[in-house]
Amino acid sequence: MKKYVKNFKVVDNIRMGDLYGLLKLAPIDGIMPDMLPGQFVQVYINCRDTYLRRPISINFVDKLRNELWILVRDAGKGTHHLLQVQRGDILNLVLPLGKGFSIKQGGKILLVGGGVGVAPLLLLGKILKEQGCLVSYLIGAKSKEDLLLIDEFAKYGVLYLSTEDGSMGEKGFVTQNKILQSDFDLIQCCGPLPMMKAVAKIARERHIDCEVSLENMMACGIGACLCCVEDTVSAGNVCVCKNGPVFNTNDLKWEN
Amino acid sequence: MGKLKVSIRGLELKNPVMTASGTFGYGEEFADFFDLSRLGGFVVKGTTLNHREGNPYPRMVETPSGMLNAVGLQNHGVDYFINNIYPRIKHIDTQIVVNVSGSTVADYVAVCEKLNDVENVNAVEINISCPNVKQGGMAFGTTCTGAETVVSAVRAAYHKTIIVKLSPNVTDITEIAKAVEAVGADAVSLTNTFLGMAINVETRKPYLSTITGGLSGACIRPIAVRMVWQTAHAVNIPVIGLGGIMNGRDAIEFLLAGASAIQVGTANFIDPTVTIKIIEYINDYMLRHNIDDVNDLIGGML
Numbered sequence: 001m002k003k004y005v006k007n008f009k010v011v012d013n014i015r016m017g018d019l020y021g022l023l024k025l026a027p028i029d030g031i032m033p034d035m036l037p038g039q040f041v042q043v044y045i046n047c048r049d050t051y052l053r054r055p056i057s058i059n060f061v062d063k064l065r066n067e068l069w070i071l072v073r074d075a076g077k078g079t080h081h082l083l084q085v086q087r088g089d090i091l092n093l094v095l096p097l098g099k100g101f102s103i104k105q106g107g108k109i110l111l112v113g114g115g116v117g118v119a120p121l122l123l124l125g126k127i128l129k130e131q132g133c134l135v136s137y138l139i140g141a142k143s144k145e146d147l148l149l150i151d152e153f154a155k156y157g158v159l160y161l162s163t164e165d166g167s168m169g170e171k172g173f174v175t176q177n178k179i180l181q182s183d184f185d186l187i188q189c190c191g192p193l194p195m196m197k198a199v200a201k202i203a204r205e206r207h208i209d210c211e212v213s214l215e216n217m218m219a220c221g222i223g224a225c226l227c228c229v230e231d232t233v234s235a236g237n238v239c240v241c242k243n244g245p246v247f248n249t250n251d252l253k254w255e256n
Numbered sequence: 257m258g259k260l261k262v263s264i265r266g267l268e269l270k271n272p273v274m275t276a277s278g279t280f281g282y283g284e285e286f287a288d289f290f291d292l293s294r295l296g297g298f299v300v301k302g303t304t305l306n307h308r309e310g311n312p313y314p315r316m317v318e319t320p321s322g323m324l325n326a327v328g329l330q331n332h333g334v335d336y337f338i339n340n341i342y343p344r345i346k347h348i349d350t351q352i353v354v355n356v357s358g359s360t361v362a363d364y365v366a367v368c369e370k371l372n373d374v375e376n377v378n379a380v381e382i383n384i385s386c387p388n389v390k391q392g393g394m395a396f397g398t399t400c401t402g403a404e405t406v407v408s409a410v411r412a413a414y415h416k417t418i419i420v421k422l423s424p425n426v427t428d429i430t431e432i433a434k435a436v437e438a439v440g441a442d443a444v445s446l447t448n449t450f451l452g453m454a455i456n457v458e459t460r461k462p463y464l465s466t467i468t469g470g471l472s473g474a475c476i477r478p479i480a481v482r483m484v485w486q487t488a489h490a491v492n493i494p495v496i497g498l499g500g501i502m503n504g505r506d507a508i509e510f511l512l513a514g515a516s517a518i519q520v521g522t523a524n525f526i527d528p529t530v531t532i533k534i535i536e537y538i539n540d541y542m543l544r545h546n547i548d549d550v551n552d553l554i555g556g557m558l
C-alpha cells in the first residue's frame with residue numbers, strides 16, 4: 001500500500017474529558033489515501049519538546065465527509081501538544097503505515113479494547129460488519145469517563161463494557177467479563193500490554209485465534225531504523241512498524 | 257541549474273547528498289516518497305558476514321533534539337544482501353554504498369571480498385565506529401593501530417572505493433583519519449553516533465536494553481561540524497560530513513567546513529523527503545550566491 005507524506009487540515013478537535021481528544025482531519029489536496037484498520041500514521045508535532053514524529057492509530061475514515069479520525073490520549077509532551085490543535089491548523093502525517101488486522105469474511109469476531117487502545121477497533125468493526133461478520137465489542141476502562149466513542153462502536157457491533165470501578169457495565173477488568181466465555185472465531189485486541197497478554201492467555205486456553213496490536217517505541221515508523229523490533233517465533237526480531245503493529249499471538253514469544 | 261557533481265576518489269556522485277547507514281534501510285523503504293535516483297547515493301544498513309539479531313528491545317529513546325539508539329547491527333548477513341536485497345535495488349540509478357561491520361579483521365575482509373563482484377556497488381563504507389556492539393565495531397575505531405589493521409586488510413582485499421566511517425568517541429579524530437589515510441582509505445566519513453545514555457527517573461531503569469547507546473540528530477551537529485573541519489585540514493583525502501543535518505542550511509554548513517559530500521541520517525525519520533529538499537536548497541543557495549559549481553563551496557568557510 002503506497003505511503004504518503006501529506007498535510008491535513010484539522011476539521012474538528014473534540015475534547016473528551018481531561019485526557020482524550022478526537023481529531024477529525026481532512027487532506028488538504030482532497031485525496032484520502034487508502035487505509036486499512038490497524039494501520040497507523042506518524043504525526044509531526046510542531047513543538048519544542050519533541051523531535052521525532054509520534055505514532056497514532058487510524059481510528060476511522062469517514063468516506064462521506066472525507067475525514068480521517070485519530071483518537072489521542074494525553075500521555076506526555078507530544079500528545080499533550082497535539083491535543084491543543086485548533087480547527088484550521090495543519091498537521092503533517094506520514095501514512096498509512098504497517099499492516100492492519102486481518103479481515104475475516106464472516107464469522108463471530110470479538111474486538112477487545114482498553115483505554116485509548118479502542119482507537120483502531122472502530123474502523124475495524126465497520127469493515128468487518130461490511131464483510132458479513134458478527135461483531136461484538138468488549139471495551140474496558142478505569143471508569144465511565146474513559147469509555148470513549150461508545151455510540152460509534154454501537155453502530156457496528158454488540159457492546160459489552162467493563163469498568164474497574166463499576167461505574168458502567170460489569171465491574172472489573174475486561175478479562176473478567178462474561179462475554180469472554182462465549183465462542184468466537186477470532187479475537188482482535190488493542191490496549192495496555194498487560195491487558196493484551198491476559199486476553200491472549202484466555203484466547204489460547206479456549207483455542208481461539210487472537211491478534212493484538214503492539215505499541216513498541218518507534219523512530220521512523222517505516223521499517224528503516226530497526227528500533228521498534230519484537231521477537232517473533234517465525235522470524236526473530238521484526239519491525240513492529242512494518243511487519244505489525246498487529247501480530248497473531250501465536251507468533252509472539254510472550255511467556256505463559 | 258548549477259553543477260552539483262562531486263567525486264569521492266573515483267566514486268562519482270550526481271550531487272553531494274547521500275543518506276546515512278542505518279537510517280535509510282535499503283532505500284526501498286523510501287521509494288514511495290521520492291525517486292531514489294535523485295540522490296547522490298545511499299548507504300545501506302550495516303552489513304556483517306553472518307546474520308545478526310541485534311540487541312534486545314528497547315532500542316531507542318528520544319532525547320533533546322536527538323535520539324539514542326542501540327540497534328546493534330541487526331542484518332541478515334552479506335550473502336543475503338547480495339542474493340536477496342541487491343537484486344531489488346540494483347537498478348536504482350544512484351551510488352549504492354554498503355556499510356560493512358565486523359567483530360574481527362577477517363570478518364571485514366570476507367564481507368568486502370564478497371562485495372568486490374557486486375556490479376552496482378562501487379564503494380564500501382567501513383564502519384569501525386559502531387558503539388552498539390560488544391566486540392569489534394567501535395573498538396577498531398578508537399585506536400590508530402586498530403583502525404590501521406582493519407583498513408589495510410580491507411585495502412588488500414577490496415578493489416573499489418573505500419570510505420572509512422570514523423567514531424567521534426576519541427580524543428583526537430584527526431589522528432585516526434591520518435592513520436587510515438596512510439594505509440589506503442579513499443575517503444573518511446564522520447561522524448558516527450556519540451556514545452550516550454539516558455535513565456528513566458520514574459522507574460530508575462535505563463531506557464535502552466544495552467544501557468548505553470549512540471546519540472544522533474540535531475543535538476550533535478556543532479560537534480560534528482567541528483570534527484569535519486578539523487579532519488578536512490588534517491588529511492588530503494575527501495571527507496564526507498554527517499551528524500545532525502536536518503535541512504539544506506545544515507548541509508551547506510558541512511560543505512563549508514570542508515566536506516566533499518554529506519549524509520543525512522536521523523532527519524529521514526522526521527521528514528522522509530528531506531534529502532530532496534536539501535538538494536533543492538543547495539541548488540537555490542548556489543544561485544543566490546552566484547556559485548556555478550558546488551565544488552567551490554567545499555571548505556569555503558571564510
Ligand SMILES: Cc1cc2nc3c(=O)[nH]c(=O)nc-3n(C[C@H](O)[C@H](O)[C@H](O)COP(=O)(O)OP(=O)(O)OC[C@H]3O[C@@H](n4cnc5c(N)ncnc54)[C@H](O)[C@@H]3O)c2cc1C
Nearest residue numbers: 054055056057071072073075076077078079119215217245
Ligand atoms: C502503532 C502505535 C499506535 C498508537 N496509537 C495511538 C493512538 O491511537 N492514540 C494514542 O493516544 N496513542 C497511540 N499510541 C501511543 C503514542 O504513540 C504515545 O503515547 C506517544 O508517542 C507518546 O508521546 P508523548 O510525546 O506524548 O510522550 P513522551 O513525553 O515522549 O513520553 C511520555 C510517556 O509515553 C510513553 N511513550 C512514548 N512513546 C511511546 C510509544 N511509541 N508507545 C507507547 N508509549 C510511548 C513514554 O514511555 C512515556 O512513559 C500508539 C503507539 C504506537 C506504536
Ligand SMILES: Cc1cc2nc3c(=O)[nH]c(=O)nc-3n(C[C@H](O)[C@H](O)[C@H](O)COP(=O)(O)O)c2cc1C
Nearest residue numbers: 276277278302325383447448472473499500521522
Ligand atoms: C537507528 C540508527 C541506526 C544506525 N545504524 C548504523 C549502521 O548500521 N552503521 C553505521 O555506520 N552507522 C549507523 N548509524 C549512524 C548514522 O549512520 C549516522 O552516522 C549518525 O546517526 C549521525 O548522523 P545523524 O545525526 O544525521 O543521524 C545509525 C544511526 C541510527 C540513528
Ligand code: FES
Nearest residue numbers: 219221223226241
Ligand atoms: S520504527 Fe523504525 S523500523 Fe520501526
